[in-house]
Amino acid sequence: MAMQSPLRVLIVDDERDATVTLAKFLTSRGHVTATAANGAEAFKAVLSQDFDVVMTDLRMPGMDGADFLARVRVERPGISIIVMTGYTELDSEDRVWANAGVSAVLQKPLDLRQISQILSAYPR
Secondary structure (H helix, E strand, C coil): CCCCCCCEEEEECCCHHHHHHHHHHHHHCCCEEEEECCHHHHHHHHHHCCCCEEEEECCCCCCCHHHHHHHHHHHCCCCEEEEEECCCCCCHHHHHHHCCCCCEEEECCCCHHHHHHHHHCCCC
16 A cells, blocks of 8 residues: 655644644654644745645634634635634534534544544545
8 A cells, every 4th residue: 555645734723732742743644744823823834835734723812713714715725624622612603614614623632543534534
């Protein structure tokens, strides 16, 4: 079986420890990662680099995940999006945009095996 090529993944979260842990995990699985601490920083990265997948938190200072994703959808509509949230239930507004082009919604704390399964299904 041929090895799949790595995905280019942008991880966006204001919790640095979570971002570093996830980046290390994905890198150990052969993916190429970049990180951003907030939506504004992440949006600059999306405009200047090509990513296959964006994994983003919802609640961040400044530009939150919903605003960031709305901008990404306009500028880079082909990027796959995975939302990561610590909230056990998304409010109705979140569900509206979450159903508009988001590939997956993952609950925190993250299950690394679940992330591996989701990413392994992405086309390369």
